[in-house]
Amino acid sequence: MSVVILDADAPDDEALENSHWVAEQTARSLEPLRVLRGEAVTRESTEATLQDSAVTGVVYCGHGRDDALVAPAGPVLDAANLHLVGPRWIHAFACNSGNVLSVSARREGVGAYLGYNRPVNVEWTVDELPPEVVEILREIVTAASIALHRGERSRRAIRRMIRERYDAWVRWRDGDEAGAVSMRDHMGLSALARLYDSLEFDGTLVED
Numbered sequence: 001m002s003v004v005i006l007d008a009d010a011p012d013d014e015a016l017e018n019s020h021w022v023a024e025q026t027a028r029s030l031e032p033l034r035v036l037r038g039e040a041v042t043r044e045s046t047e048a049t050l051q052d053s054a055v056t057g058v059v060y061c062g063h064g065r066d067d068a069l070v071a072p073a074g075p076v077l078d079a080a081n082l083h084l085v086g087p088r089w090i091h092a093f094a095c096n097s098g099n100v101l102s103v104s105a106r107r108e109g110v111g112a113y114l115g116y117n118r119p120v121n122v123e124w125t126v127d128e129l130p131p132e133v134v135e136i137l138r139e140i141v142t143a144a145s146i147a148l149h150r151g152e153r154s155r156r157a158i159r160r161m162i163r164e165r166y167d168a169w170v171r172w173r174d175g176d177e178a179g180a181v182s183m184r185d186h187m188g189l190s191a192l193a194r195l196y197d198s199l200e201f202d203g204t205l206v207e208d
Contacts, residue, residue, distance in 0.1 A: 002033035003149055004049045008041045008062025008071035016062060018122035022093050022141045023061040029142045030059075030149055039073060046076040050084040057089045059145050064094025064115070067101065079104065087111040087205065089148040093141065095119040098200030105203040112153055112203040114144055116195060123188035130180050133189070136172060140165045140193055155201045155208055162196035169193045 007023035009016050020037075027035055033054065036045055041062070049055055060077070063070045068078040069092055077085075077092075082101060089112040092101070098115035105113035126134060143161045152158055169189060173181070181189070 003057045005035045006060045007037040010072040019061045041071040042073045061093045064097040066099040083108040085110040091145045102200035110203045111205040114201045116198045118198045121191035124185045159196045166193040
């Protein structure tokens with residue numbers, strides 16, 4: 001089982017700095033077949049990835065909108081080429097694509113598409129977080145991809161996995177009496193950790 005990570009990073013886009021960090025942590029967890037980053041993430045390279053029979057799953061980290069995943073070079077996945085995902089799984093760590101692409105997955109013959117129905121908060125600064133919080137954050141952002149890679153196709157199970165990591169953050173946050181994490185990072189991490197609440201997961205292989 002081989003995974004490709006599409007890291008749609010751009011050096012002049014501050015919002016993608018943490019998205020790139022998520023791609024890096026996912027790569028550490030999954031040991032992907034390959035990682036495409038920045039300008040290498042194009043519609044053509046994405047379609048080539050989806051036509052490679054060795055690829056069983058894809059993780060996209062970057063910008064998104066209701067009807068498309070959008071890299072610096074432009075849209076890479078939308079209604080016109082969503083069918084190319086086929087029986088594979090894809091996790092779009094991106095804003096809003098759960099509103100259209102996730103709900104279109106089953107009709108387009110996609111095995112499993114996991115996206116989010118609202119903006120994904122990336123307003124936190126990894127270098128300023130205590131090591132134990134970085135570890136919780138790493139687990140929050142990689143849990144879904146790891147579960148998909150291992151074959152999990154249950155909405156409830158994946159939502160529960162992410163919720164458990166949210167609970168771990170809440171326990172740490174509520175015990176942070178010394179103020180080890182800034183208010184900005186508190187707010188950003190609390191919003192991010194609720195990914196389970198905005199998760200949209202559908203496809204031909206997805207179960208309740």
